[in-house]
Amino acid sequence: MGWIMEGADDQVAAIIVAGGVGARARQPEWAELPKQYQLLAGKPVIHHTLKAFLDCPEVNLIITVIADGMENEYRKAVNGITDSRLLPPVTGGATRQQSVHNGLAALAALAELNISNVLVHDAARPFANAQVIRDVLASLQEHDAVISAVPETSTLKKVNADSGLIEDTVNRESIWQAQTPQGFRFSEILALHQKYAALELTDDAALFEQDGRPVAVSKGHVQNIKITHPEDFDLAESYMRISDNFEFRTGQGFDVHRFEDGDSVTLCGVSIPHDRKLKGHSDADVAMHALTDAILGAICEGDIGFHFPPSEPQWKGAPSNVFLEKARDLASDKNGLITHCDITIICEKPKVNPHREAMRARLAEILRCDVQRVSVKATTTEKLGFTGREEGISALATATVRLPAETDT
Structure with missing residues (x-):
């Protein structure tokens, strides 16, 4: 496995979650193509995401979770990437939580690598730079669970879903927008995924919250957006030009x-x-x-x-x-x-x-x-x-x- 060291301590693995279909980001001309495989600056979104983690030497191996039937699209997306740290992909489940669990199970089978920490990251976030990744890993030295996040800067309003009228202004001082990567002690997050397999939660940190355990926050980056809507591609293209500086x-x-x-x-x-x-x-x-x-x-x-x-x-x-x-x-x-x-x-x-x-x-x-x-x-x-x-x-x-x-x- 290249420079992955069997038997070494403190190995860091990353799971790139690419099992979704990205329905909200679809447009007619690409309706059959999930957002992680759509082109950004000439290459699929997931290609940029994987390169961001491969450019971080602290990450020892990477495994991607893809949807069933997306094998050909994935092969095209990783064309040109030959880094031995990138392992063959595994097939995801019906939900994000099931997909992450499949990735964790695949890593657990590599017991000889002594994986101690794992990062979970959305394939549709191509702008997680090396510093964001390193900051999450640094915080993992003191905590079992860490998420990358940015403090909310906009004024927040609570709106009545039925009337469409504002009910209250929310104090934003303690509000943070969760991002990925989210980092965990490998054995801990694997155990929680097994314990709460029947639940359907929106991110992996929620498993620790469900278990009544603390989750630390690491300062993320405002450009670390998740491509969700068609207009996000325009913003991502502008960020890509900035990142070329x-x-x-x-x-x-x-x-x-x-x-x-x-x-x-x-x-x-x-x-x-x-x-x-x-x-x-x-x-x-x-x-x-x-x-x-x-x-x-x-x-x-x-x-x-x-x-x-x-x-x-x-x-x-x-x-x-x-x-x-x-x-x-x-x-x-x-x-x-x-x-x-x-x-x-x-x-x-x-x-x-x-x-x-x-x-x-x-x-x-x-x-x-x-x-x-x-x-x-x-x-x-x-x-x-x-x-x-x-x-x-x-x-x-x-x-x-x-x-x-x-x-x-």
Whole structure:
């Protein structure tokens, strides 16, 4: 399952609920197509929703609950998404509550993954950004149930359903609009779904309320709308244009390591048999060191020596994935997305091509990105220079990171 770690603690799963038919959002020209499969900025709504969770590295796996008969639409919607964290979909039930329960049951069957927390999110909410997701997960450190929500800002009126006349003005100070994701301790929400399976509630937090248990609120975002009516697509399209306010930065990295006596070299996290090894304070993975520096350069966070000084004994013999993971996390802290990386390994021997795909897969696993975003190449110097004399190996790398655009104040 890619970088999902069997046996690890505190695994986070997300259930994307896409089992509804979205009747309120239908118009004649798309009457047969539920809203989560309608196009938004050229891609199905659910495609954007899934990408929002896949862009959040704190989420370890994602399962989608779809309506019976929607398998083909779902396959088209996820075309181009190859992240191993996205599990095959499961079929939902007649109600939202039954659909979520089906998703929970599917996750419960993956007991070896030790899922501790679960997020439940509506497929028709494509604007749940990484910060909203992280805030819910942070609140789960102290609470068993958390919902994303925003405080009400409009004046609220209580209206008589029969007469259509206002009966009262509602105090809005304590009124919040519930959103998703909603986060729960996995074992707790599964037990409550089983306990109250006969009820039909509008969200999962209501199960905790039904059981007399507290639910915390995490500050959501006003743009995290649920597409419900046809006119919501116009608003969503405008939000999509706003969300495109990103800039792309490119960093470069270069590293060299000499050979010494040994029986293998490590390149891009892959051990390759050889009659020598690379000399270095860590495992001397010259390619991964170059890529680490490229990512750090793209986000203006110094270089590998700044974060991991070779003078510190704790890094002696350290696997280089530790360094790359640090660069990845620093990019994530800036709400950055690593969109592409390219490595060129320069050596006469060993031959890189037979190990290229394993290298790409390992880097994608560490970076938590699609393998199609990772390029590994190799070349020689035609017997010229220190690499031509087989005295060592050098590597060049570039990394492109998408970051929220900075604005002048």
